[in-house]
Amino acid sequence: MHLRAAALLFCLHCMSSFAGAQVDSIPPVVAFTGSTAAYRVSPDSLDAAVDYQARDSMDVDLVNQRIHLYGAARVNYQQISLEADYITLDYGTNVVRAEPYPDSAGVLVGDPLFSDGGQEFTAKSLEYNFKSKKGIVRETVTTQDEIFIRGGKSKFVSGAIQSNDSTRSDVIYTEGAIFTSCSLEHPHFGVRTQRAKIVPNKLAIIGPSNLEIMGVPTPLWLPFGFFPLKSGRSSGLLFPSDYQYSPQWGFGFQGIGWFFPLGEHVNLTATGDIYLNGTYTINLASSYRRRYKYSGNASFSYRRLRDETPISEGLEEDISKGISINWTHRQDPRAHPTFTFGGSINFQTDLVDQRFINTYDAASKNVIRSSMNLTKTFPKLKSTLTAGLNHSQNNQTREISVNFPDARFQTQTIYPLRNLPGSQRKWYKKLAVRYGNQLRTEFEGLDTSFFTAQTLTNARYGFQQDASASLSLNVLKYFNVSPSMNYSEVYYGKTLDYFLDTTTIRTTEALDEDGNPFLDTTDFATIEELLNPGLASFRNFSAAVSVSTQLFGKILFGRRRGIFGLKGLRHVLKPSASLSYQPDNRDATDFISGLPYFISQAQIDPERGDAERFVTPFAGQLFGQPTRTEGNLGINYSLSNLFEAKVYSRKDSTDKIVKLFQNIGVSGRYQLSADSLQWSPISVNGSTRFFKGLSQVSLRAQFDPYISTYNERTRQVSRVDRTTLSERGVPVQLSSFNGTISTNLTVAKFRELFQGQEEEFVTDVAEERRKRREEEATLFEETDILSLFENFSIRHTLNFRLDREIATSEVPGARDTLRFNTTANSIELRGALNLTENWSVNIGQIGYDFTSKRITYPYLSFARDLHCWEMRFSWAPQVNTYQFSIAVKPGVFDFLEVPVNQNRYDGQRQFGR
Incomplete structure (x- = not known):
């Protein structure tokens, strides 16, 4: 029922006013001008009409001037709205009362629910005067962002204070209130206060209060306090996120600080981690976002660690300091069509993150990398320019490598003759040209001395440019012929200078056969190198013509189901050969610096240097070094093989194609310009998958048509110009054999293997449970136990190799030996398991290395959802750390936490380093 109440209220108010008025005190008349008459309006009437409605029934009591509304009742007045199952509207006093109503089972x-201009709260009972705009409520529940405010008896005033030029805010005065982030009627925790003043969406001011857990008051008291209730960003104190005790660092707390909103798009957080013995950290973190433009975050940390090392006299103080810098920037793809900028910077000194941060990820990270690049494309030039900074930091060797600036210009494949007149099928229109260049500077050093002048002195820089041209021609319908040329130039700002260091000569006094004393040299002069500045360059040129084709062969078995389900075999052979040429550069010299490309060791050390071994001034540089060739003309060949089988399928009307071997390749080279050792070693490699992709096998072998011998003078193994066919009666001999077998078992692959096809499975058990509860309002019952293990994977890796060890003895009949080695054999388990709706277990990584016979990097954790609280435990025995905490879930009250931790330093002192 929905009635417009303006006319009814007018008549009832007039009757009430005239009945109680004296003859000589008739109130002034307020006239409403209509089409036919003027009306008298009581001064006690409201300023606007009151709308009301009810689902079940409405009872009008004219004697007591009340209207009773039952079942989903609603009363609207201006911007005020009131909803309840039972509402009494007293139009004589302008008071409305609301409370719950028993249903058919007697349950209230x-x-x-009271709402005033977007500010609302719920209560067990409510009285409100439309005229005075004041009300009394009992057992109120007000929600402001993440805070639930549950009060006892409260008084509220609508529009009591001016918020801004256009709006006013309500004020609620309450007693016996509790502030909490728990949504239950009886919250698990909260701050209990006897007096509070609340301005919804603004501020809550409380008097003397204390922390209450599970209804039990705690000794934690506050004389007064305030809770900001304003939505959005505002400056404010950040409570500590963690409290700790360390035998070495003492008592401490982490994450105390202040939050600063800087403008509309940027936030800044300043926090500190403080321990009583002098260990502390200062952190600055900022995040920024511009819609449709960019977003990112940056952080800076200064860490000071005070450690005590046991010595014979007691304890020795050890102070270490360091900084860490992190910056991540992401550009929105819609920001610019041809320009992008983004990446991440991660940098630290003295391993500060590994020393301070008590997490498994930080402790086990071996390499830190950074990459920040800008890319500009030039559509008209069909080219791309990329420039930026790249950084790599090894936490084991403590070495830092920074490439800045690192810029590269690269064109797309350009067809310069394509626009000439004539058919597009002309061979010369397929000419393709590419050009690129790169500029790079590299700084290297240890993290403890990187920011020193020595790092600048040892910096290396260079420039490289290369150009290539190629054609792709179809000859005799089945052959692809591709001639190509490549030319490159490399320029370096520093080169190596080699010299003989005589300071390493060591002599001792000895006696000859006749007993005469002489000086015996035990250590000789060594060849050393020195990096000197000076522009130098070298060039490379190569040309090649390649020919390739494909051959197909198949065998079919005539029966409908074949032989034991095998209906046929198919073999695809892809042979290719190329004739390549490189000019002789053994005596090449740089025309800029005059440096030879190669220097014989005999020139540096005439007495002991090997005339057949060469060094180059360009060794160890950014773009590599020249390769010493003597007019290199040769033929490269390769054979790629694919084997497939057609298998009869009972479940499907079509036959299945199974790849027996995905690839078996044979490759090598024949050197036409060489006068000896013309055949290169032959490489054979292959790979395939078993059990529908569960296991992958990769094999690689190398066969040599020549024998190898041990040189006593140089103490090295080298190939000699004697074939295995003439020496041992076989065309080739096995030099090395490498194999890798890797297995990755997941539930999805397990289903695919044993059920014949990939089935639908639950990827997020928690989300699936939530959907079932919403749809059926019943408890979720797990119908597929494998869904619990969807996020688990078991990985096994086996690497092995077989090497030929050349006999070093000159004794006749000495034979080579083949030695088998297992380089890696490990199994690893990762995954997360939701035992129940509230219990979850995470295995970050646990495994066993069969080669070293030890457990590898175990890391375990579990979590228990306690509604508004959360219990967590993590353990990393590899670094002797653990973390246990019972804490309020992230939000306003997440500073309430009971942590028990052990950092790496305490673990090392307890269990040994």
């Missing part, structure tokens, strides 16, 4: 339902 429909608590009052």
